[in-house]
Amino acid sequence: MVGTDVSASAQSSDQPWDAVVIGAGQAGLSAAHHLRRRGVPTLVLDGNDAPGGAWQHRWDSLRMDGVHGVADLPGAPAPPRGPQRANEVLPAWFAAYEAEQGIEVVRPVRVTRVESEGELLRVRADDRSWLTRTLVNATGTWERPFVPTYPGQETFSGEQLHASGYRGAEAFRGRRVVVVGGGASAVQLLGEIAPVTDTLWVTRREPVWAGDTDEFDGTAIVRAVEERVVAGLPPASVVSVTGLRLRPQEQAAAARGAYERHPMFVRVEPDGVRMPDGTFEPADVILWATGFRPDVSHLAPLGLRSPLGGITLLPGPNGPQSATTAAADPRVQLVGYGPSASTIGGNRGGLAAAIAIVKHLRSAHPAGSGSPAGVA
Numbered sequence: 001m002v003g004t005d006v007s008a009s010a011q012s013s014d015q016p017w018d019a020v021v022i023g024a025g026q027a028g029l030s031a032a033h034h035l036r037r038r039g040v041p042t043l044v045l046d047g048n049d050a051p052g053g054a055w056q057h058r059w060d061s062l063r064m065d066g067v068h069g070v071a072d073l074p075g076a077p078a079p080p081r082g083p084q085r086a087n088e089v090l091p092a093w094f095a096a097y098e099a100e101q102g103i104e105v106v107r108p109v110r111v112t113r114v115e116s117e118g119e120l121l122r123v124r125a126d127d128r129s130w131l132t133r134t135l136v137n138a139t140g141t142w143e144r145p146f147v148p149t150y151p152g153q154e155t156f157s158g159e160q161l162h163a164s165g166y167r168g169a170e171a172f173r174g175r176r177v178v179v180v181g182g183g184a185s186a187v188q189l190l191g192e193i194a195p196v197t198d199t200l201w202v203t204r205r206e207p208v209w210a211g212d213t214d215e216f217d218g219t220a221i222v223r224a225v226e227e228r229v230v231a232g233l234p235p236a237s238v239v240s241v242t243g244l245r246l247r248p249q250e251q252a253a254a255a256r257g258a259y260e261r262h263p264m265f266v267r268v269e270p271d272g273v274r275m276p277d278g279t280f281e282p283a284d285v286i287l288w289a290t291g292f293r294p295d296v297s298h299l300a301p302l303g304l305r306s307p308l309g310g311i312t313l314l315p316g317p318n319g320p321q322s323a324t325t326a327a328a329d330p331r332v333q334l335v336g337y338g339p340s341a342s343t344i345g346g347n348r349g350g351l352a353a354a355i356a357i358v359k360h361l362r363s364a365h366p367a368g369s370g371s372p373a374g375v376a
Contacts, residue, residue: 025053052091232306
C-alpha cells in the first residue's frame with residue numbers, strides 16, 4: 001500500500017533526493033518533520049504495510065495505560081493513557097501525523113542494501129532504487145528479535161516463541177511457561193501470564209531492580225549509552241541502568257511468586273529444561289523475552305561497523321541524544337540507535353539528524369555550486 005499523496009517520482013527514480021529516511025516510526029517521522037521544516041526535500045521509505053511503526057505489531061492486551069512513556073511527536077501531543085489498545089491508538093496517531101504533516105511515505109518498501117555511488121548513496125529495495133545525498137536510518141529493532149542458542153534447543157517438543165510473537169496470556173492457560181530474559185518485556189509478560197498459569201522465570205544475571213523512588217539520572221543513563229556507540233561498541237540496554245520496577249497490574253503475578261528469579265538453564269530437553277544444579281524443570285512453552293538487535297544489516301555495504309562490532313557515532317554536539325552521525329560516513333545518520341533509542345530520544349535524534357544533514361549539504365554544495373534545493 002502506498003500513500004495517496006506519494007508522487008510518481010518517489011516510487012523509484014535516479015533523480016537524487018537530498019535526504020531519504022528509512023523507517024516511519026517515531027524517530028523516522030521526527031527526522032522527516034525536522035528536515036521538511038528546513039526545506040530539505042525528503043522521502044521516507046517504510047517496510048510496513050500501514051503507518052504505525054512497531055506499535056502495530058504489539059500484542060492486543062497491551063493497553064495505552066500499560067505502555068512505557070510515549071513522547072509527543074514534534075507539534076503533535078501523544079494520545080492520552082487509557083484502556084484502549086496501543087496497537088490501534090498509536091498507529092492511528094502516526095497515520096494522522098503523516099497526513100497532517102504532508103510527509104511523503106512509500107510503503108511497503110523493504111530496503112535490502114545501501115551502497116555508495118560517488119557522492120551519492122543508492123538505496124535498493126528489490127527491483128526499485130533511489131539515489132540520495134544523505135540518509136537517515138530509523139529502522140529500530142523490531143525486525144531483529146534475538147534468541148540465544150542453548151544445547152538441545154532443537155529437541156524441545158513444546159512451543160518456543162520470541163516475545164515479538166506474543167499474542168496474549170490465554171494462549172498459555174494450563175501450560176507451564178518458562179520465561180527467559182531479565183528486561184522489561186519479561187517482567188510485563190510474566191505479569192500477564194502468571195495469573196493464568198504456572199511460570200518459571202530464568203535470567204543469565206540477577207535482575208537489576210529500581211529502588212522505591214522514581215528518580216534516576218536520565219542524562220547519565222543516556223550518556224553511558226552514548227559512550228558505548230562513540231567507542232564503536234554495540235548499544236547496551238537502557239534498562240540495565242534504570243532498573244526494573246513493577247507496575248500495579250503486575251502485583252497479582254508478584255503475589256504468586258512469578259518474580260522469583262532462577263538461574264539460566266544449561267540445556268533444553270524434549271519436555272523441559274535442565275538447571276545448573278542438575279534438577280529438571282518441566283515446560284510446555286519457552287518464551288524468549290531476550291530483546292532485539294538493531295536492524296542495520298542493509299547498511300553493511302557502507303562499511304560502517306567498527307572492529308568492536310557496533311556502528312561508531314560521532315559525539316553529539318548538543319547532548320548524548322544528538323549523537324546520530326556515522327563516524328565512517330557523515331552522509332549517514334542513525335536515529336533510534338544507541339542514545340536515541342527511545343521515543344523521547346528518537347525525537348531529539350531526529351532533530352539532531354536534520355541539523356547534521358543541512359550542515360553536510362551546505363558543506364558539500366556551497367551556494368552557487370549546484371546546491372541542493374532548500375539548503376542554499
